[in-house]
Amino acid sequence: MVKISLRGKCNNIRLNPTNGEPARCEVGIELDHNVPLTYHLYDIRLFVPTEFANLLEIGLPIIVTLEQEAS
Numbered sequence: 001m002v003k004i005s006l007r008g009k010c011n012n013i014r015l016n017p018t019n020g021e022p023a024r025c026e027v028g029i030e031l032d033h034n035v036p037l038t039y040h041l042y043d044i045r046l047f048v049p050t051e052f053a054n055l056l057e058i059g060l061p062i063i064v065t066l067e068q069e070a071s
Contacts, residue, residue, distance in 0.1 A: 001067070001068065001069050001070060002066075002067070002068045003065065003066070003067045003068075004065070004066045004067075005063055005064070005065045005066075006029075006031055006044070006063065006064045006065075006066075007031070007032045007061065007062075007063050008029045008030050008031040008032050008043065008044075008061070008062055008064070009029070009030055009032075009059060009060060009061055009062060010027060010028070010029055010056050010057065010058050010059065010060060010062045011028050011029065011030045011058060011059070012026070012027065012028030012058065013025055013026070013027050013028075013053050013056055013058055014026050015050070016047065023049060023050050024047045024048065024049060024050065025047070025048055025049075025050050025052075025053035026045055026046070026047055027045070027046045027047075027048055027053055027056060028044070028045055029043060029044040029045075029046070029062055029064060030043055031043040031044065044064060046064070
């Protein structure tokens with residue numbers, strides 16, 4: 001089993017109707033790190049149902065956990 005937890009802050013939440021799922025939002029997350037950014041302001045983009053995106057707030061800390069189990 002692998003588990004990765006990433007800390008950062010939410011810096012973008014927007015409805016994304018162009019992905020064919022109008023009930024989805026794109027959430028941009030800038031990860032905490034100490035290297036200068038030479039790319040986009042976000043490190044991760046997630047597409048989540050609108051009801052989950054409504055629970056988040058831009059500028060507040062966020063933790064993303066990725067988990068994978070061996071089958």
